Amino acid sequence: RAKAAGRNAIQMFRTTMQHAASARLQLEGELRLALQRQEFELHLQAQVDARTGGVVGAEVLLRWHHPEHGARSPAQFIEVLEESGLIVEVGNWVIREACRIAAALLAKGLIDADSFTLCINISPRQFRQNDFVERILDTLKLAGLAPKMIKLEITEGIVIQNLDDTIAKMRRLCRHGVSFAMDDFGTGYSSLTYLKRLPVNLLKIDQSFVRDALIDPNDAEIIRAIVAMARSLGLEVIAEGVEQQAQLDLLQLQGCHLYQGYLFSRPLPLAEFSEVLRVRSP
Ligand code: C2E
Ligand code: MG
Ligand code: MG
Ligand code: MG
Numbered sequence: 001r002a003k004a005a006g007r008n009a010i011q012m013f014r015t016t017m018q019h020a021a022s023a024r025l026q027l028e029g030e031l032r033l034a035l036q037r038q039e040f041e042l043h044l045q046a047q048v049d050a051r052t053g054g055v056v057g058a059e060v061l062l063r064w065h066h067p068e069h070g071a072r073s074p075a076q077f078i079e080v081l082e083e084s085g086l087i088v089e090v091g092n093w094v095i096r097e098a099c100r101i102a103a104a105l106l107a108k109g110l111i112d113a114d115s116f117t118l119c120i121n122i123s124p125r126q127f128r129q130n131d132f133v134e135r136i137l138d139t140l141k142l143a144g145l146a147p148k149m150i151k152l153e154i155t156e157g158i159v160i161q162n163l164d165d166t167i168a169k170m171r172r173l174c175r176h177g178v179s180f181a182m183d184d185f186g187t188g189y190s191s192l193t194y195l196k197r198l199p200v201n202l203l204k205i206d207q208s209f210v211r212d213a214l215i216d217p218n219d220a221e222i223i224r225a226i227v228a229m230a231r232s233l234g235l236e237v238i239a240e241g242v243e244q245q246a247q248l249d250l251l252q253l254q255g256c257h258l259y260q261g262y263l264f265s266r267p268l269p270l271a272e273f274s275e276v277l278r279v280r281s282p
Contacts, residue, residue, distance in 0.1 A: 028084050030066065031077060035093060039065050042097050043267035046276060047119070047238060047260045050252055055280060057117035059153070059260060060098045061267045062090070082123050091126040095136065099143035101270055102150070110277040119151045119181060124158045128165075133172045140178075147177035151202065154180060156188030159198065167197060174199045181238075186226055195233065203230050205256065207241025213250055220250065227255045 034040055040062060047057040064072045081087040102118045105111045126132065140147050152173070159166050170180055181202035182195070186209055205226050212219045223239070230237040239251050242261030251259060265276055 024080065027077065027080050028086070031064075031081060031084070031086055031090075034064060034066075035090060037067075039067070040090065040093065041065065041269065042094065042101065043269055044101070044273040045260055045267035046265045046273070047117075047258060048264045050248055050257045050259060053280075054115075055277060056115065056258065057119060057151070058273065059119040059121070059267075060094065060101070061121070062094060063267075078123070082125055085125065087123045087125050088129060091123060092135065095120060095139050096143075098150070099139050099145050102145055103143045104270075105274065105277070106145075108274070110274055113146055113149055116149070117151045117179070118149060119153050121153045121183065122158070124155070124161055127154065127158045127169065128161065133169050136173060136178060137176060147173075148179070151179045151181050153183040153204065154200075155183050156194065159194045160188075163194070163197070167199075170199050184240075186222055192229075195229075200235065202236045202238060204260075205237060205239045207239075207261075210239050210241045210247055210251070210261070211243075214244070214246055220254075223251065223256070224254050231255065 041064075042060045043063050044058040044060055046055045047059065048054070049056050062074050062078070064074075064077060066072050078087070081090055098118055098120050102111070105116075106113060129135070136150075136152075137147070140150070174180070179202070180198070180200045181204055182198075182200045183204050184206040185203045187206045203226060205223055209219045209222050209226075213223055214220075227237055236258065237256050238258035238260060239247075239256050240260050242248050242251065242259040242263045244263060247261075248259060248263060251257075265273075268276065
C-alpha cells in the first residue's frame with residue numbers, strides 16, 4: 001500500500017507540473033500577441049521632493065490589459081517576458097513609449113526639461129543587447145528628447161552577469177547625459193563593491209524596508225545606513241513604497257527627502273498623471 005501511495009504522489013506531482021508548464025506556455029503565447037494587439041500600456045507614478053512638495057519625476061510602469069482577465073500586474077508576467085526573451089521587444093516598446101510620453105508632457109508645458117526626470121525600468125536581458133546603447137540614443141533623438149530627461153533603473157541582477165560590459169555601456173550612456181538608478185537597493189548582495197564602480201547617481205531604497213520601518217527597528221536601521229552610504233558616496237536617494245505619513249516622517253528624519261508611493265499617488269494612466277501635474281503647476 002505504501003508503494004501505491006508513493007506512485008499516487010508521484011502521479012499527482014507529474015500532473016501538477018504538467019499543468020504549471022502548460023499554463024506557462026499559454027501565458028507566453030498570450031504575451032507574444034499582446035504587443036501586436038496593443039494590450040500594453042504605461043502608467044506613471046510621481047516622484048516627489050517632500051521638502052517642496054514638487055514632482056521631480058516619474059517612474060513608468062508596464063501594465064497589461066488581458067482581453068479576458070483584465071489588468072495583470074507585472075509581478076505575474078515580467079519573469080515570463082524575461083525568461084522567454086520577449087522582454088527585449090517589449091522593453092524596446094517601453095523605451096519608445098516612455099520617450100513619446102515625455103515629449104508629449106513637455107509639449108503641453110506640464111513638465112520642464114531641467115527639473116523633471118522620467119525613470120524607465122531595464123531588465124538584465126534588455127541591457128545585455130549588443131546595440132542597447134545605440135537603441136536608447138536613437139530613440140531619444142527620434143523623440144527629440146534631451147538624454148538628461150531619462151534615468152534608467154537597473155537592478156543588481158544586471159551587474160552580476162557581466163560587470164565590465166555593464167560598466168562600459170553605462171559609461172557610454174552617461175557621457176551622453178543619461179543617468180542611472182539602482183532599483184530595489186538593499187535586497188541584492190554585495191551592493192557595496194559594485195556601487196563604487198558603477199556610474200549610478202540614485203539609490204532607490206527597496207519598499208520592503210519602508211513597509212516595516214515603523215515596526216521593525218532593523219529596517220529603520222537599514223534605511224539609516226543606506227542614506228548615510230548614499231551621502232558619503234555623493235549619491236541621491238529615494239524611498240519606494242511610501243504609504244503613510246509616519247513612514248515619510250521617519251525617512252526625512254534620516255535624511256531621505258525624495259519619495260514615491262501611494263501616500264502621494266498610485267501609478268496612473270497618462271491622462272490622470274497629467275491632471276496631477278496640472279493641479280500642482282502654478
Ligand atoms: P519596481 O521597479 O521596484 O517598481 C515599484 C513597484 O512598487 C511598482 O509595482 C509600483 O506599482 C509599486 N508601488 C509603488 N508605490 C507603492 C506603495 O506605496 N505601496 C506598494 N505596496 N507598492 C507600491 P508594479 O508596477 O507592480 O511593478 C513591479 C515590478 O515590475 C517593478 O518593480 C519592476 O521591477 C517591474 N517592472 C514594471 N514595469 C517594468 C518595465 O517596463 N520593464 C521592466 N523590465 N520591468 C518592469
Ligand atoms: Mg523601478
Ligand atoms: Mg523597486
Ligand atoms: Mg522591484
